[in-house]
Amino acid sequence: MTEGAFSQSAKDFFAGASGGVAQVLVGQPFDCVKVRLQSQSISSPLYNNALDCVKKISKNEGIGALYKGSVTPLLGIGFCVSVQFATYEYIKRFFGRNGNHMSVPQYYIAGAISGLASSFLVGPVEHIRIRLQIQTDANKLYSGPLDCIKKISSQYGMKGIMKGFNPTALREAHGSGVYFLTYETLIKSSMEKHQLKDRSKIPGWKLCVFGAACGYSMWIFAYPFDIVKSKIQTDGFLSKAIYKSAWQCAKGIYSTSGMMGFYRGFIPVLIRAAPVNGATFYVYETVSQSVRHL
Numbered sequence: 001m002t003e004g005a006f007s008q009s010a011k012d013f014f015a016g017a018s019g020g021v022a023q024v025l026v027g028q029p030f031d032c033v034k035v036r037l038q039s040q041s042i043s044s045p046l047y048n049n050a051l052d053c054v055k056k057i058s059k060n061e062g063i064g065a066l067y068k069g070s071v072t073p074l075l076g077i078g079f080c081v082s083v084q085f086a087t088y089e090y091i092k093r094f095f096g097r098n099g100n101h102m103s104v105p106q107y108y109i110a111g112a113i114s115g116l117a118s119s120f121l122v123g124p125v126e127h128i129r130i131r132l133q134i135q136t137d138a139n140k141l142y143s144g145p146l147d148c149i150k151k152i153s154s155q156y157g158m159k160g161i162m163k164g165f166n167p168t169a170l171r172e173a174h175g176s177g178v179y180f181l182t183y184e185t186l187i188k189s190s191m192e193k194h195q196l197k198d199r200s201k202i203p204g205w206k207l208c209v210f211g212a213a214c215g216y217s218m219w220i221f222a223y224p225f226d227i228v229k230s231k232i233q234t235d236g237f238l239s240k241a242i243y244k245s246a247w248q249c250a251k252g253i254y255s256t257s258g259m260m261g262f263y264r265g266f267i268p269v270l271i272r273a274a275p276v277n278g279a280t281f282y283v284y285e286t287v288s289q290s291v292r293h294l
Contacts, residue, residue: 008093011291012086019284020081026279029066030272032057035133037265038227039234042256050268061136068133076125080118085284088114088180107184108177115176116169123168124161127233128152134234156237164233167225167246175222182214183281200289207285208278215277219269224262226269227253 033053040046047053057065091110095102102110128148135141142148152160187199190206219226228249235241235249243249253261
C-alpha cells in the first residue's frame with residue numbers, strides 16, 4: 001500500500017469509527033429489546049411484544065438496563081464499523097482504478113467483503129454484549145464485559161468467545177452487500193437527478209434518509225441469519241448446548257415457528273434501523289468530508 005493509499009484508508013477508518021460510535025449510542029436500547037425478544041423461550045415467553053419488553057425491563061431492572069453491555073459495543077462496534085467502512089472504500093478504489101465505473105455487482109461484492117472482514121470483530125463483540133444483555137438482576141453470571149470474556153475464555157477458550165461466528169459472517173457479508181449497494185444506488189440516483197458532481201453537496205437530511213433506507217434493506221435480507229446467531233450466542237456451551245450447529249438451529253426454528261420464526265423481534269429492529277443507520281451515514285459522510293483534505 002502506498003503512502004497516499006494508507007493515508008486515505010486511515011481517514012476512512014477514523015470516519016467509520018465516528019459513525020460506529022453514533023450507531024451504538026442511538027441503537028443500543030433497540031438492540032437490547034431485540035435480543036431479549038429473540039432469546040426468550042417460545043413456549044413460555046416473558047415479553048408479549050417490544051413495548052411490553054421495554055416496560056418490564058424499566059420496571060424490574062431500571063431504564064439503565066437498556067444500555068447493558070454498552071461498553072463493549074462502544075469500543076468494539078466503533079472499531080468494527082471503522083474496519084467495515086475502510087475496507088469498503090478500499091475495495092471501491094480497487095474496482096474503480098484506472099477510472100473504471102463500478103457495476104451493481106461490484107458494489108455488492110465490495111460491501112460483502114467489508115462485512116466479512118468486520119465479522120471477525122463483530123462476532124465476539126456481539127457475543128459478549130448479548131451475554132450481558134440477557135442477564136437479569138436475579139441472574140447475573142458476569143459482572144461486566146471483561147469478567148465475561150475472562151470466564152468464557154478460561155472455560156472454553158477462543159472457540160467459546162467466537163461462538164456463533166458462522167451465522168454472524170453470513171449476516172455481515174450478505175447484509176453489508178445489500179447495505180452498501182442500496183446506499184450507493186440512492187446516492188448515484190440523487191446526484192444524477194440534481195446534476196451534482198460531488199456527494200458532499202447532498203443535504204444532510206437526505207443522507208439520513210438514504211442511511212435509513214439501506215438499513216431497512218439490509219435487515220429485511222439479513223435478519224434470519226441474525227435470529228440464528230442470537231439463538232446460538234445465548235445457548236449453552238459444549239454439552240449444555242441445545243444447538244450443535246447453525247443449520248440445526250435454523251431447522252429447529254422453522255419446525256417450531258415456520259418462516260415467521262426467522263423474523264421474531266423484527267419490529268424493534270425496523271424501528272431501530274432508521275435512526276441508527278441515518279446517524280451512522282450522516283456522521284460518516286460529515287467526518288469523511290471534513291478529513292478529506294487533511
